Amino acid sequence: MSAFQPVILGSDINAYGMARAFHEAFGIVSTAFAHFQLSPTKYSKILDIHLVPGFGQPDTFARTLVDYAQQMQTSHPGTHLLLIPCGDSYANLLAATQDQIKAYYAFNTIAQELNRQLSLKSSFYRLCERYQLPHPSTVSLDAQAVERGDYRQLPFDYPVAMKAADSDAWLSVDFPGRKKAFIFTDPAELETMIHRSYQAGYQGEMIIQDFVPGDDSHMRVLNAYVDQHHRVRMMCLGHPLLEDPTPEAVGNYAAILPDYQEEIFGPIKAFLEDINYCGVANFDMKYDERDGTYKLFEINLRQGRSSFFVTLNGANLAQYFVDDLIEDTPFDGQTRYVRGSKLWMEIPKSIFRDYVAAGSDKDRALAMMKRGDWGTTLEYRADMSPLRWLMIRHMFSIYKKRYRQYFTRKGEGA
Numbered sequence: 562m563s564a565f566q567p568v569i570l571g572s573d574i575n576a577y578g579m580a581r582a583f584h585e586a587f588g589i590v591s592t593a594f595a596h597f598q599l600s601p602t603k604y605s606k607i608l609d610i611h612l613v614p615g616f617g618q619p620d621t622f623a624r625t626l627v628d629y630a631q632q633m634q635t636s637h638p639g640t641h642l643l644l645i646p647c648g649d650s651y652a653n654l655l656a657a658t659q660d661q662i663k664a665y666y667a668f669n670t671i672a673q674e675l676n677r678q679l680s681l682k683s684s685f686y687r688l689c690e691r692y693q694l695p696h697p698s699t700v701s702l703d704a705q706a707v708e709r710g711d712y713r714q715l716p717f718d719y720p721v722a723m724k725a726a727d728s729d730a731w732l733s734v735d736f737p738g739r740k741k742a743f744i745f746t747d748p749a750e751l752e753t754m755i756h757r758s759y760q761a762g763y764q765g766e767m768i769i770q771d772f773v774p775g776d777d778s779h780m781r782v783l784n785a786y787v788d789q790h791h792r793v794r795m796m797c798l799g800h801p802l803l804e805d806p807t808p809e810a811v812g813n814y815a816a817i818l819p820d821y822q823e824e825i826f827g828p829i830k831a832f833l834e835d836i837n838y839c840g841v842a843n844f845d846m847k848y849d850e851r852d853g854t855y856k857l858f859e860i861n862l863r864q865g866r867s868s869f870f871v872t873l874n875g876a877n878l879a880q881y882f883v884d885d886l887i888e889d890t891p892f893d894g895q896t897r898y899v900r901g902s903k904l905w906m907e908i909p910k911s912i913f914r915d916y917v918a919a920g921s922d923k924d925r926a927l928a929m930m931k932r933g934d935w936g937t938t939l940e941y942r943a944d945m946s947p948l949r950w951l952m953i954r955h956m957f958s959i960y961k962k963r964y965r966q967y968f969t970r971k972g973e974g975a
Contacts, residue, residue, distance in 0.1 A: 564640045565887045566633065567591040567879070568626070568666065570655070571647035572610060574601040574907070578869035578938045579645055580608045582879035585872070585943075594625060600956055601939055604949040617650060623658040630665035641887055644668035649729045652863045653680065667886040669789065669840030671862070679860050683726040683766045692832045695854040698771040701726060704759050707767065712755055713748065717771040720746045723755065727765035728859075736761035740808040744772055773847045773856055777804045778922055781822075781855060782814060783829065783844040784864060784871050786878065788885040791837045792892055793830045795881060797871040797899035798822060802917050802926060803908070805960075806967035812845070814867045815908045815960075816917065818926055819874050819901025825855055826898055841878065843868065867905065869938040874901030904935040909957045912964055 567583045569576050572595035580591040584607040593608050596616040602608050611629075615621040630642055644666040646652040655668065656676045670676070678684045683701035690696075698717050706712075715721065724742040725731035731741075736757045745751040755767060773779070780801040786794050799817040825846075833842055843865035845858040864871075864878060872878050876899045884890040904926050906913060913930075917923045929935050939953050 562883075563887055564637070565643050565667075565883065566637070566640050567882075568629070568642050568644045569593040569608070569647055570645065570651035571595050572597070572599040572602045572612075573647060573866065574599075574938055575647040575864060575866040575868065577601045577605065577608070578866075578872065579647060579864070579879065580605070581869065581938065581941050581944070582872045582877050583607075584941075586877045586879045587883070592629070594629075600952060603952050604946055605944055606946070607941070607944045617654070619654060619658050622654045623661040626662050627665060630662070642666045643882060643886055645882065646863055648863070649680070649861065650732070652676075653729055656862075669787075669882075669886065671838060671840070675836060675838075676862060679862060680729070681726050681766070682724065682728075682768050682859055685860060686768075688832075688836070689857055692828070692835070694828060694832060694857055695849075696857045697722070697773055697849075700769045701766045702755075702769065703766050704764060707755055707759055712751060712767075712769060715769060719748065720744055720772040721751065722768075722770045722772045723751060724768050724770075725758070725763060725765060726768050730763060730765050734758065734761050734763045738808075741811045773849045775848065775850060776918060778802050778918060778920070779848045779850075780804070780814075781820060781825070781846045781848065782817065782865060782867065782870075783825065783842075783846070784868050784878075785829065785833060785842045785844075786881040786885070787833050787838045787840060787842060788892065789839050789889070790892075791834055791839055792894065793833055793896045794885070794892060795871075795876050795897045795899065796826045796830065797874060797876055797901065798825060799867070799870050799901075799905070800922065802922055803913065805907075805963065806969075807963045808967070813907075814865075815906065816913055816926070817867060817870045817905045818922060818929075819870075819899070819903065821898065821900050823898065826896075830896060841868070867907065867938075870901075870905035871899065873903050873905050873936045874899055902929075902934055904929045906935060906937050907939075908960050912960060916964055916968055 569591050583589045583591050593610045613625050646655050656670050659670050686696050686699050782799045785796045798820040800820040801814040801817050803815040805813040841864040843861035846855045849856050
């Protein structure tokens with residue numbers, strides 16, 4: 562195998578999950594670059610983190626990565642650098658600066674036009690319509706449409722969901738009551754929050770959707786690996802049972818069971834290959850009991866923050882990156898549809914027992930826990946020191962406070 566060095570962009574739980582995947586598969590300590598330090602990667606021996614002021618700016622981003630690559634050419638000649646973004650902003654920066662760094666790194670990225678089409682929820686839904694992929698009934702409004710009050714005339718009934726079309730831009734917006742996504746039963750609530758969003762400086766489109774009924778257990782999450790030749794090598798479906806109820810973290814999964822449904826795999830595989838996608842694609846969707854379909858909510862142009870679920874279930878994501886971008890191994894065209902057997906969690910067992918709604922899915926998950934068929938991203942025995950153990954216990958105590966404060970009914974956040 563060729564010599565290579567993973568270079569991870571980010572310091573969150575997604576970055577740690579990727580570093581752990583590389584360490585499990587190859588025994589390698591990953592290099593990481595980030596704008597600031599987040600808790601999941603603190604006190605780790607499997608990551609060498611470089612914190613760079615202004616790393617979120619294109620010039621600093623590109624210059625930092627080129628400088629590192631040139632240093633590696635001198636100190637470790639012949640080593641291939643494998644670059645993996647672990648957040649929306651880093652994925653977008655990589656797409657924007659790819660021409661400046663592609664001579665130094667192996668990485669997956671897509672054309673900027675396609676990146677923009679998929680990143681913006683409004684244009685993603687238009688692609689879904691073209692490819693006949695189910696999604697919730699949707700209205701997209703720009704600032705002028707909001708000013709006109711177009712949100713008062715919706716083609717569907719309440720409750721409705723509202724979220725920013727531009728997830729990256731939404732990260733920098735703050736105002737009282739801000740959430741990652743909203744659910745409204747009252748038109749007056751929508752009116753208040755949509756105006757607050759634009760008054761706070763958000764400039765992109767706003768999405769208003771028919772709310773798909775049901776609790777967290779109706780969700781599904783799909784991770785796919787598409788190689789540099791636009792062939793889907795692997796797909797892994799998960800069945801979330803619980804989400805983070807914190808307003809700024811709504812939609813972040815806390816517990817996922819393995820699932821397997823070829824009727825979901827087939828259309829999405831065809832879609833990814835037809836649009837010439839490459840890299841990891843992460844889809845969120847929800848089962849709609851009203852018509853028996855799984856409706857797509859969004860695509861993330863990277864592995865999801867819970868994607869260690871895929872590695873935990875026997876499809877090590879690091880191996881796919883290396884096979885594709887370092888070795889360019891032959892592929893027979895037979896996509897691997899993962900049949901997993903392990904429960905993934907980001908929470909202590911007590912939260913799972915207390916907050917997941919009763920039913921056969923919970924019973925199955927509890928039986929997996931009892932057998933030892935479960936795992937978390939952060940609790941990695943090969944990277945556990947006293948400081949890291951204390952940090953993880955502190956994170957778990959924060960999770961408990963979040964659920965006590967924000968969780969309202971089984972399967973529904975505030």
